[in-house]
Amino acid sequence: MLAAYAARQSADDPLSGLEVGEIDAPSTPEGWVTVDVRAAALNHHDVWSLRGVGLPADRLLPMILGCDAAGTDPEGNEVLVHSVIASPGWAGDETLDPRRSLLSEVHPGTLAEQVRVPARNLVPKPAELSWEQAACLPTAWLTAYRMLFTNAGVQPGDTVLVQGAAGGVATALVQLGSAAGLRMWVTSRDAAKGEAAVALGALHAFDSGARLPERVDAVMETVGAATWSHSVNSLRPGGRIVISGATSGDAPAKAELTKIFFKQLQVIGSTMGTRDELERLTKFVVAQSIQPKIDRVLPLAEAREGFAAMAAGQVDGKVVFTT
Incomplete structure (x- = not known):
C-alpha cells in the first residue's frame, strides 16, 4: 500500500x-x-x-x-x-x-x-x-481542546495568551477559544502571522516578549524556553500556565520559581487528550460551525x-x- x-x-x-x-x-x-x-x-x-x-x-x-x-x-x-x-x-x-x-x-x-x-x-x-x-482534529486540535477546556480553568470572558501564533496547536487554540467566548491574545515574531491569528478570532496580536496592556488569566505555552519568562510575567496572581510543548527547548535561562510561588501561579502539564475528549471536540466544532x-x-x-x-x-x- x-x-x-x-x-x-x-x-x-x-x-x-x-x-x-x-x-x-x-x-x-x-x-x-x-x-x-x-x-x-x-x-x-x-x-x-x-x-x-x-x-x-x-x-x-x-x-x-x-x-x-x-x-x-x-x-x-x-x-x-x-x-x-x-x-x-x-x-x-x-x-x-x-x-x-x-x-x-x-x-x-x-x-x-x-x-x-x-x-x-x-x-x-x-x-x-x-x-x-x-x-x-485528533492531535493538534485535541491537544488544544484539553489545554483550554480541561486544564486551563478559564471561563467565558477570561483572557488567554497563546505564545506563538501560527502552529497547529496555537491556531486551534485561537479558533476554539474565541468560539467559547474567551478573549484570545497571541504573540508572534512575525507580524503577518499575528494578523492571520486575529483574522481567525484573536482579539490582539503582540510582538514576542512585548509588555501586555494587562495581565492574563491563563497562558497556553508550547514554545518553551524562549517564552517562559514572558509567560510567567504575563499572568495575574493565581493564574495558570498550561504547557504542552517546548519547541525552543526545555531549559529556560530562569525558572522564575520566586514569581511562581509568590504570585501563587499554577503550572499544568497537558498532553494530547482522551478518546472521550476527541468526541466532545468534534461535537463542539460542529455546534460552533468552526472550520x-x-x-x-x-x-x-x-x-x-x-x-x-x-x-x-x-x-x-x-x-x-x-x-
Whole structure:
C-alpha cells in the first residue's frame, strides 16, 4: 500500500529519511480494526520522528508516520482515529498511562492508505465535517481542546495568551477559544502571522516578549524556553500556565520559581487528550460551525512537499494528505 514512512533518521536532514511509496500492509492485531484512510494530517511529531526523537531506529524502522486520520471502518462507518494507544488492560484516562504510545511510535501510523487501531480508538465522524477537516482534529486540535477546556480553568470572558501564533496547536487554540467566548491574545515574531491569528478570532496580536496592556488569566505555552519568562510575567496572581510543548527547548535561562510561588501561579502539564475528549471536540466544532484552518491539501503521493514546508516553518494551519 502507499505510505509515507521513516526509512532512516537524521537530526540535521530529517527529510533524507522520508520515503513515499509502496510498503507492506501491517497485520491487524486481535481486537484492532483496519480503517481505510480518506485524509490524514501532518504534525511536527512526524518531523521529529525523522530526526530520531522518540522512534528507536534499531527496533522500529521502517515506520509509517502520522497520528491524524479520518476514514471508514470495516462496516463502512465514517470515523476519526484517536491516536493515543493505551497499554492492554488500562482503564481510565489513557493519557496518564505510563506505557501509552502514539500511532507511529510503536505501531504504524496514519500516513497510508490504511491504518490499524484498537476498535475503542474510533470516534464517529460528523457528517458536517469534510474528510480534510476531520483529519485535522485528533492531535493538534485535541491537544488544544484539553489545554483550554480541561486544564486551563478559564471561563467565558477570561483572557488567554497563546505564545506563538501560527502552529497547529496555537491556531486551534485561537479558533476554539474565541468560539467559547474567551478573549484570545497571541504573540508572534512575525507580524503577518499575528494578523492571520486575529483574522481567525484573536482579539490582539503582540510582538514576542512585548509588555501586555494587562495581565492574563491563563497562558497556553508550547514554545518553551524562549517564552517562559514572558509567560510567567504575563499572568495575574493565581493564574495558570498550561504547557504542552517546548519547541525552543526545555531549559529556560530562569525558572522564575520566586514569581511562581509568590504570585501563587499554577503550572499544568497537558498532553494530547482522551478518546472521550476527541468526541466532545468534534461535537463542539460542529455546534460552533468552526472550520479548522488548513494550509494545504496534497495527495499522499506528494507528501514530501508537505513535510518540506513544515520542516521549513512555512505552514499556516494544517497540512492534509488525501488518499
